[in-house]
Amino acid sequence: MAYNFNWEIMLSGEPAQWMWEGFVTTLQISVVALVLAMLLGIVICVLRLTPFKPLQWFSLAYVEFFRNTPLLVQIFFWYNASHFVIPAGLNEWMNDLYYWFPGPFSLFGHEYIGEWMLFNVEFITGVIALTVYSAAFIAEEIRAGIFSIPKNQLEASRAVGLSFFQAYRYVILPQALRIVIPPLISQALNLIKNSSLCMVIGVTDLMFMASQVESYYGAPFEAFSAALLIYLLISLFVSICINMYNKHFMIQVRY
Amino acid sequence: MHWDIVIDNFDYFLWGAAKLDGIFPYIHNIGGLAAAIILAIAGIFGAFWIGLAAGLMRLSKKWWIKYPAVFYIEMIRGMPLLLLIFWFFFLAPVLLGQSLPAFTTTMVCFMIFTGAYIGEIVRAGVVALPSGQMEAARGSGLSKYQAMRFVILPQALRNMIPSFVNQFVSLTKDTSLASVIGVNELTRTGVQVDNREMIGSFEVWITIAALYFVVCYILTSISRRMEAQLSRYQARDR
Numbered sequence: 001m002a003y004n005f006n007w008e009i010m011l012s013g014e015p016a017q018w019m020w021e022g023f024v025t026t027l028q029i030s031v032v033a034l035v036l037a038m039l040l041g042i043v044i045c046v047l048r049l050t051p052f053k054p055l056q057w058f059s060l061a062y063v064e065f066f067r068n069t070p071l072l073v074q075i076f077f078w079y080n081a082s083h084f085v086i087p088a089g090l091n092e093w094m095n096d097l098y099y100w101f102p103g104p105f106s107l108f109g110h111e112y113i114g115e116w117m118l119f120n121v122e123f124i125t126g127v128i129a130l131t132v133y134s135a136a137f138i139a140e141e142i143r144a145g146i147f148s149i150p151k152n153q154l155e156a157s158r159a160v161g162l163s164f165f166q167a168y169r170y171v172i173l174p175q176a177l178r179i180v181i182p183p184l185i186s187q188a189l190n191l192i193k194n195s196s197l198c199m200v201i202g203v204t205d206l207m208f209m210a211s212q213v214e215s216y217y218g219a220p221f222e223a224f225s226a227a228l229l230i231y232l233l234i235s236l237f238v239s240i241c242i243n244m245y246n247k248h249f250m251i252q253v254r255y
Numbered sequence: 256m257h258w259d260i261v262i263d264n265f266d267y268f269l270w271g272a273a274k275l276d277g278i279f280p281y282i283h284n285i286g287g288l289a290a291a292i293i294l295a296i297a298g299i300f301g302a303f304w305i306g307l308a309a310g311l312m313r314l315s316k317k318w319w320i321k322y323p324a325v326f327y328i329e330m331i332r333g334m335p336l337l338l339l340i341f342w343f344f345f346l347a348p349v350l351l352g353q354s355l356p357a358f359t360t361t362m363v364c365f366m367i368f369t370g371a372y373i374g375e376i377v378r379a380g381v382v383a384l385p386s387g388q389m390e391a392a393r394g395s396g397l398s399k400y401q402a403m404r405f406v407i408l409p410q411a412l413r414n415m416i417p418s419f420v421n422q423f424v425s426l427t428k429d430t431s432l433a434s435v436i437g438v439n440e441l442t443r444t445g446v447q448v449d450n451r452e453m454i455g456s457f458e459v460w461i462t463i464a465a466l467y468f469v470v471c472y473i474l475t476s477i478s479r480r481m482e483a484q485l486s487r488y489q490a491r492d493r
Contacts, residue, residue, distance in 0.1 A: 003349045068424070068471035069464040070431035072442055077464065080449060081456035193335040200435060207337055220345035228334055228342060235333030 006219055010226045015213045019223075022209030023230055029123060029205060030192045033130035037191065038184075040131055041138030048143055059139070066136035071197055075129040079201045082125070094121045126198035134191045141187060145180030146172060178249060182242055189238045193231065206230060260455035261462045264448045268466060271439050286439035288466050294358075294440060295427040298365030299419070302426075305366060306373025311403070313378050324374065331371035337432055340364045344436050361433035369426050376418045380411040414485060420478035424471045431467070441466060 009015055047059035066074070083091055149172050157167040199208035210227035214220040261268075271286020285293065312324035331339070343364050347355040355363075384407060392402035434443035445463040449456050 064472065064475075065464075065468060068428075068468045068475060070428040070442065070467055072431040072434070073445070073460065073464050073467060076442070076445065076449075077460040081460045084457045196335040196337045197432070199337070207335070207341070210338075211341065214345070220341075221349070224338060224342040224345065228338055231335060231338060232330065232333045239333075 003221065005222065007222055009217055009219055010213075010222050015217060015219075015223070018209040018213055019206070019226055019230070022204060022206040022227075025123075025203065025209075026192065026195055026205040029126055029130065029198060029203060030188075030195050033127045033134065033195065034188055034191055036127065036131040037134035037138055040135035041142060044135055044139035045142040045146075048139065049146070063136045063140055066133055067140070071129065071133050071194055072200065074133055075126065075197055075201055078129045078132075079122075079125045082128075094124055122198070122202045125201060126195070126203045130191060130195060130198070133194070134187060137187055137190070138184065141183045142176075142180050145176040145183075148179055149175050181249075182245060185238060185242050185245065189235055192234055192238075196231075256458065257452070257455040258458055260448065260452050261458045264444075264459075265462075267448065268441060268444050268462065271444060284439075287444045288441045288470070290358075290438065290440040291427065291430040291433075291442075291467075292470070294362055294365060294430045294433060294438070295423060297362050298369055298426050298430070299423045301362075301366030302369035302373050302422075303419070305370030307377055309370060309374030310377025310381070313374060314381060328371045328374045331368055332375070336364070336368050336429055337435060339368055340432060340436060343367075357433070357436050357438045361430075361436065361438050365426060365429065368429070369422060372422055373419070376415055376422065377411070380415040380418070381407060383414070384411055416485065417478040417482040420474055420481065424474045424478070427471055427474070428467065 010019070044059050044062055047055045048063075050056065086094075153171055153175075154167055157171040158164070162170065195203075195205060196207040198205055199211070202208070206227050210223040213223035213226075217223070268287050270289040271284065273282050273285045273287075273289065275282055309324045309328055312320050313328065315321050315324075340361060344355075344357070344360050347360055347363075388406060388410070389402060392406040393399070397405065430440055431442040433440050434446065437443070441463060445459050449459045452459070
């Protein structure tokens with residue numbers, strides 16, 4: 001089958017503009033979801049460490065359920081069926097957001113068309129799904145890091161007279177965080193990759209824009225290769241960050 | 256609540272519109288959870304061999320063997336699976352000269368995608384064995400290939416089984432992505448029933464999630480139990 005490669009169309013005009021917008025949306029949804037997922041993950045992990053049994057069970061059930069169901073199904077759930085979980089007023093507000101979006105505007109001589117359309121229902125749904133999904137993984141990473149510190153450290157610091165909170169604050173967490181941060185960075189990378197799934201509900205991220213270029217210009221190979229290149233650059237950047245972190249901060253802990 | 260929608264369509268969720276007939280695979284038009292599991296099993300089977308090759312190639316000292324594997328593993332690990340599926344879906348007709356069915360396309364994609372992750376598992380498993388094993392095997396007169404084949408890999412692969420099961424769980428979850436290009440597996444049957452009935456979204460998606468959860472949770476607990484059992488018999492440094 002003959003296929004005429006036409007790489008030039010990706011470099012200028014509408015396709016380049018679309019890919020740039022998609023890239024910005026991917027970064028936006030990833031950053032917002034990452035910050036929220038970190039917070040939620042820490043909360044879930046703390047619930048797991050509290051000595052109160054029902055909270056532990058809740059945390060365990062949360063982690064097991066959201067880690068063992070596909071993100072795509074969760075996205076469909078939050079988009080189609082969230083009216084049972086999210087209160088009706090909030091749902092209505094989310095659906096109305098679209099109407100008070102300011103529309104295209106220009107700032108510092110640049111025409112912003114769709115790049116900053118943060119607040120629509122698809123975006124928020126995508127953020128909710130990614131947050132809830134990633135928080136389960138992040139909670140598990142943090143818990144693994146804390147549990148890798150031998151238990152006698154906690155006992156020793158309690159015996160020295162530190163309170164439970166102080167023991168965590170001054171003894172356990174400083175050691176655990178050093179172990180936890182590299183897997184957390186790779187979770188962030190996973191989140192950026194997972195954000196591509198949000199295209200199925202219509203978040204205009206990089207994948208959505210690539211398939212839009214594909215259907216408008218009939219250049220599937222070029223469009224997806226460009227998207228592939230951008231994702232690879234993102235992940236290259238993140239792995240450089242991990243390597244730099246490991247080089248500077250990773251100290252061999254001796255027990 | 257409209258649980259009757261779920262009850263009416265439950266067989267469709269489980270095996271889709273499968274029908275028995277006399278022509279060779281005997282079961283045609285298979286879908287639903289059964290198709291997801293078939294995709295996952297076929298994917299992990301192909302990915303094992305690709306991953307074994309890639310992982311061992313990455314350990315090689317010759318640059319022309321090592322760097323293709325490094326390139327493959329790092330590139331696949333840096334891209335989302337959805338992108339790989341779309342990419343291959345459009346690449347396959349160019350390469351083969353004829354269009355490939357969506358089911359086969361996604362199966363190949365799962366093999367390629369999971370192969371990279373299994374390559375990393377294999378590499379880590381081989382590196383994790385104490386170096387004395389390789390030295391002793393080489394010292395007793397085995398060639399490098401023989402030492403790998405009869406001493407290192409049998410131990411390393413056994414220690415890797417829990418990681419393989421974990422990878423299988425994550426592949427089972429990833430089979431949901433096949434629905435995006437139209438393979439009629441569990442997620443897509445959910446989309447179909449949801450779009451047809453329109454009033455049972457909550458019930459349908461909870462059921463789909465529960466079906467995935469049951470499969471994945473059973474496998475996860477198996478892998479945890481295996482991990483505890485296998486760690487007793489590992490070769491150690493001291």
